[in-house]
Amino acid sequence: MSTLISDFMGDELLVNLAESLVKKDSARFSHLISHKVPRDSSILVSLEFIDATSLYEIHALKRLIGDKSSPFVPLEYLDNYGSKLPLIMLALDRTLPLAKSSHELQGFIWVLLGYFHSLFNENKEIDSIIFDNTPHLPWELCLFFVAKSLGKKVLFLRRTGLGGYIYIDEDFRPGMGNWSFSYKNVNNSLDQSLNCIETLRGLSFTKSQKNGAWPIDVRQKETVFISILSLLRRFGFQSLITNLRVLIKPVPNNASYATLRTSQNTVLAGLGQISRWQYLKIHFKYQGIIKKLRKFYFNIADRVDDIKKHPYIYVALHYQPERTTMPEGGWFENQLLMIDALSRALPNNLRIVVKEHPRQFNYDLRSMNARSIDDYMKLSKYHNVLVAPITMSQQELVDGCLVTVTVAGSVGWEGLLLGKPSIVFSDIWHASCESCRYIQSDSQIEAAIIDLMGKSCEEVLDDVCSFVNKISNYLVNGALNSNHLRIFFGVEDRKLSEENIVSAILQRLN
Numbered sequence: 001m002s003t004l005i006s007d008f009m010g011d012e013l014l015v016n017l018a019e020s021l022v023k024k025d026s027a028r029f030s031h032l033i034s035h036k037v038p039r040d041s042s043i044l045v046s047l048e049f050i051d052a053t054s055l056y057e058i059h060a061l062k063r064l065i066g067d068k069s070s071p072f073v074p075l076e077y078l079d080n081y082g083s084k085l086p087l088i089m090l091a092l093d094r095t096l097p098l099a100k101s102s103h104e105l106q107g108f109i110w111v112l113l114g115y116f117h118s119l120f121n122e123n124k125e126i127d128s129i130i131f132d133n134t135p136h137l138p139w140e141l142c143l144f145f146v147a148k149s150l151g152k153k154v155l156f157l158r159r160t161g162l163g164g165y166i167y168i169d170e171d172f173r174p175g176m177g178n179w180s181f182s183y184k185n186v187n188n189s190l191d192q193s194l195n196c197i198e199t200l201r202g203l204s205f206t207k208s209q210k211n212g213a214w215p216i217d218v219r220q221k222e223t224v225f226i227s228i229l230s231l232l233r234r235f236g237f238q239s240l241i242t243n244l245r246v247l248i249k250p251v252p253n254n255a256s257y258a259t260l261r262t263s264q265n266t267v268l269a270g271l272g273q274i275s276r277w278q279y280l281k282i283h284f285k286y287q288g289i290i291k292k293l294r295k296f297y298f299n300i301a302d303r304v305d306d307i308k309k310h311p312y313i314y315v316a317l318h319y320q321p322e323r324t325t326m327p328e329g330g331w332f333e334n335q336l337l338m339i340d341a342l343s344r345a346l347p348n349n350l351r352i353v354v355k356e357h358p359r360q361f362n363y364d365l366r367s368m369n370a371r372s373i374d375d376y377m378k379l380s381k382y383h384n385v386l387v388a389p390i391t392m393s394q395q396e397l398v399d400g401c402l403v404t405v406t407v408a409g410s411v412g413w414e415g416l417l418l419g420k421p422s423i424v425f426s427d428i429w430h431a432s433c434e435s436c437r438y439i440q441s442d443s444q445i446e447a448a449i450i451d452l453m454g455k456s457c458e459e460v461l462d463d464v465c466s467f468v469n470k471i472s473n474y475l476v477n478g479a480l481n482s483n484h485l486r487i488f489f490g491v492e493d494r495k496l497s498e499e500n501i502v503s504a505i506l507q508r509l510n
Contacts, residue, residue, distance in 0.1 A: 002123075003126070003509055005032045006143065007035070008132045022044060031049075034051075051064060064115075074117070081146070088138055095266045134172050162200065162204070164484070172427075186477075200468060205410060208487070251274065253274060307351075313401060314355075316357070325408065338405070341445060343382045347450065416436065424437070
C-alpha cells in the first residue's frame, strides 16, 4: 500500500519534510501532487508526479487528462459527491475574482471529482494521503472528499494557538476530526511545571503580531527596498505603490505547467491565462470595492465611549478567505449566520461588539468576494450589535468583554490566556476546554453565555492549564512552514522540528 503526498513543495521546510518522509520509508510513498517539479537530485523524483497547476480550470484539466477518455463519477457516488458541491463552490471564490455561471463551475467540479475518482481506481495501491495543511483549495477539497468516500486515510497538519506546536488531523468537519494520538519517541518540550499560564502566554502564536499579521521584520529579513516601501506606506502612498506594482510586474497568471521554478499562485488561477488589460480591469474594480467597503464600515462604526457603556461579548471577524472559515468553519464561512444566531439568543442586558479584521481592507484580490456593502448594512441593523472602529485595539476589546466569540479564530485562545471564556462555532483545537463552548444549535447559545459569564478569571485559567495538560501528548513540537520555523525555533532546534513531524506522520500512517 502507498501514500500520495499533496504539495509539500511550497517552501524549503515542506520540501525537507517530504524528502525526509520518502528517505525514511521509500516503499510507502508513490505519488506527489505539486505546483513545482522536484529537483533532479531530490529523492522525490522517484514519485509519480501530478501537475497541480492544471487543477484550477477546465481547459488546463483537460490538457492534463490528455487522450484518455473523460473521467466520470459513477452513479452510485453522485449523491455523496453532490452534497459536497456547495462547499467546493464557496472555495472557488479564492481562485475566481470574476464570477462564472454556476452551470460552468459545477461542470468543472464534476470533471475534477471524476479525475480523482479515476486516479484512485487506476492506482488501487494508494490507501492514504498527506496534506501539508487543511485542504482548502477547490481541487484539494475534491481530492479530500473523494479519498474519504473511498475509505482512504487522510492526514493533514494543523496549527494550534501555541507557537511551535501543531497537530495531525484526519478531518475538518464537525465531530469527524481525529487527532487524539499519543506519539512515541517524538520530542515534546511543552513544560508547564513551573508556571503554566506564563509558559502558555510566552508560546502564544499571535504574541508578536500587529493588526492580525507579523511585521515584516519578524517574517523576513529587512532590506533597503522593503524599508523604503514601509516608509512610503507610512506616509499614505499604499495605493500608489499597489498601482505601480500592478503596472510593472507580470500578470500573476497561474503557470501553464509545473517547472522547477513555479509555485502555488491561486489569485487568478480559475480564470486561466488573462491579458494585462483584463488584469487591470479586475484590479481597478477591486480597488473601487475596497474603497467603498472601507468608507461604509467607518461610517457605521460606533464610538468607543458608546461601546464601553454596555457589558458585551466580543466577536472578532475573520480575515477572508482563509482556511479557518473555509472549509474549517463550514457554513459559518458566512459569519453573519453566527452573528444572527447570537443576536437572537443574547440576554437583553448584553450587547455584541463586532470588529472587522484589520487586514480585510488590505489589497488582496482573493478577497474580492469576501465582503459586500449588504453585509455591513445588515450588521448595522441589529438592535443589540455595536460595531467597533477599526482603530480600537484587539487587546482593549478582549480586556473589556465578558466572553469572546469566533468561528475558529485566534481571539478565542488569546482570550482564554487572559482569563476570558470563549464561544466557538467550529470544532477548533481548543473546543473541548472547559471554559470554551462549541455551539451547534440555537438552544445552546444563551445557556453557554450565562454559564461562561459565571466563571471567574482564575477558574478560566485553571481550565486552560488542565486542558493543555490533557492534550499535550497529542501535540507535535514542529512548524508548518519556514516562516513559523524561523519565528518559533532557534537555529539549534530546527532540525528537531523536522524530525518530530516526520516521525509523527509515519506513526500515523503505519
